[in-house]
Amino acid sequence: xxxxxxxxxTPDEFEVSSAGTDPAQVNPASVRTMQEVGIDIxxxxxxxVNKYAGTKFDYVITxxxxxxxxxxVFPGKYTRIHWDIEDPAKSSGTDGEALTFRVTREIIRxxxxxxxxxxxxxFPL
Numbered sequence: 874x875x876x877x878x879x880x881x882x883t884p885d886e887f888e889v890s891s892a893g894t895d896p897a898q899v900n901p902a903s904v905r906t907m908q909e910v911g912i913d914i915x916x917x918x919x920x921x922v923n924k925y926a927g928t929k930f931d932y933v934i935t936x937x938x939x940x941x942x943x944x945x946v947f948p949g950k951y952t953r954i955h956w957d958i959e960d961p962a963k964s965s966g967t968d969g970e971a972l973t974f975r976v977t978r979e980i981i982r983x984x985x986x987x988x989x990x991x992x993x994x995x996f997p998l
Contacts, residue, residue: 874978875936877907877987886989890930892922894943898939900962905907906974934988936981956984 876891896919907914922945929949936958958980964973 874902874914874981875930875934875985876917877912878982879989881912882985883989887932889918890920890925890928892920892925894922900974902961902970903972906971906978908961909975910978954988956981 876889879887884990897919899914899919904913904915923949926945927948930947930951932952932954933944933947934954935944936956937960940994958977959973961970961977962974964970
C-alpha cells in the first residue's frame with residue numbers, strides 16, 4: 874500500500890522501490906482496499922530486500938515491527954524512517970479483515986502525505 878500511495882501521490886518526486894524481508898504475493902485484500910481509493914496495485918511484484926543490497930537510497934522506510942530489526946543497512950547516507958504499523962494480513966474474518974485493511978490504508982496514506990510535505994522534518998511522523 875505504501876508503494877502504491879508513494880507512486881500515486883509523488884509520481885515525479887521519488888523513484889520508489891519496494892521490498893520485503895519475507896516477500897509473498899500482494900494480498901488480494903490490499904488490492905481491493907486500494908482500488909476503493911482509485912489506486913491499482915495489482916501489478917506490484919513482491920521482491921526480496923536482498924535484491925537492493927548495494928543500492929543507494931535517500932530514504933528507507935520500513936513498516937511493521939520486524940522490518941525495523943531485519944532490514945539490512947544500505948550504503949551511503951540516507952534517512953531511515955520506521956512506521957510501526959500492524960500487518961493487516963494478520964486479521965481474521967471477512968468483515969474484520971476489510972475494516973483492518975481500510976484502517977491500515979488510512980494510516981499509511983496519512984504518513985505518506987506528511988512525509989511528502991515535510992521530508993526535512995524529524996521522523997517518525
